[in-house]
Amino acid sequence: MDGVICQWHDKKGYGFIRVDQGEQQHYFFHISDVRGERAAIKEGVHVSFRLDSSGARGPAAVDVVLPAGDNAKARLYQIVIYAVVPLLLLSFWALVEPWLVLVYWLMSIITYFAYCSDKNKAEQGQWRISESSLHLLELLGGWPGALAAQRVLRHKIRKLSYQLVFWVIVISHVTIAAIAVITEIDSSVLGNPWLG
Numbered sequence: 001m002d003g004v005i006c007q008w009h010d011k012k013g014y015g016f017i018r019v020d021q022g023e024q025q026h027y028f029f030h031i032s033d034v035r036g037e038r039a040a041i042k043e044g045v046h047v048s049f050r051l052d053s054s055g056a057r058g059p060a061a062v063d064v065v066l067p068a069g070d071n072a073k074a075r076l077y078q079i080v081i082y083a084v085v086p087l088l089l090l091s092f093w094a095l096v097e098p099w100l101v102l103v104y105w106l107m108s109i110i111t112y113f114a115y116c117s118d119k120n121k122a123e124q125g126q127w128r129i130s131e132s133s134l135h136l137l138e139l140l141g142g143w144p145g146a147l148a149a150q151r152v153l154r155h156k157i158r159k160l161s162y163q164l165v166f167w168v169i170v171i172s173h174v175t176i177a178a179i180a181v182i183t184e185i186d187s188s189v190l191g192n193p194w195l196g
Contacts, residue, residue, distance in 0.1 A: 003027070003061070005045045017047060017061045027051065029061035040066045083108055083148030097180075104141045111142025115149030115156070122155075131162055138169045 001019060006026065008015035013031035018024055029049065034041060049061040087104055114137055118129040134156070138146045146166065150157050157163065 001051055001061075002046065002048050005041065005043050005047060008041055008043050010041070015041070015043075017049060017064070027059060027061040028057070029064050033060075033062045034064045034066065078152045079148050082151045083112070083144045086144040086147065100141075104144065107137065107140050107142035108145030108148075110145070111137040112145035112149045114142075115146060115153060119149075119153050119155040131156075135165055135169065138166060141173070143170050143173055 003017040003019040006016050006018040015029055016026045017029055018026055027049070031041075033049075045066060047064050047066055049064040051059050052062040053059045087101075087108060111134070114129055114134060118134065121128045134146065143166070147170070149155060150166075156166075
């Protein structure tokens with residue numbers, strides 16, 4: 001079936017799809033039944049879906065598919081915000097060790113695709129990548145790619161213990177980078193003969 005999202009409650013993760021077939025019908029849908037990116041869900045977006053009448057509250061929309069163009073645009077936007085921006089900020093570390101910036105970019109790409117693989121394996125019920133392996137990739141510099149993958153793919157974001165370890169890794173990296181940059185700036189200022 002085809003319809004239009006007529007209500008969307010982003011914080012609660014549910015909405016309603018309107019179908020005009022003679023008389024207007026409204027069907028409930030939940031974020032877990034959407035194929036696509038949460039950022040692309042907006043009122044007025046045309047979607048296709050399947051109707052499931054097995055629920056106690058009546059028919060609901062499931063397998064909701066968003067338009068492909070909106071998904072791609074939303075995914076690109078999220079990757080830029082969650083991965084490229086932190087990587088650009090980490091580029092200041094090039095003042096200290098230029099090769100580290102390359103390591104962060106490379107590890108972020110590897111980590112992003114590891115998350116993609118893990119999500120696909122989870123959806124297909126296959127043997128998955130261990131959490132410790134994903135954390136190791138983050139620790140080795142792939143945390144910006146992991147951050148992007150978590151937000152874009154909606155993967156590994158609900159498990160509190162996983163998120164706790166992830167954010168400890170992120171804070172550790174950012175702290176070390178900040179200390180290195182500040183130390184480099186201080187040593188270049190203090191070592192400047194023009195200021196002595």
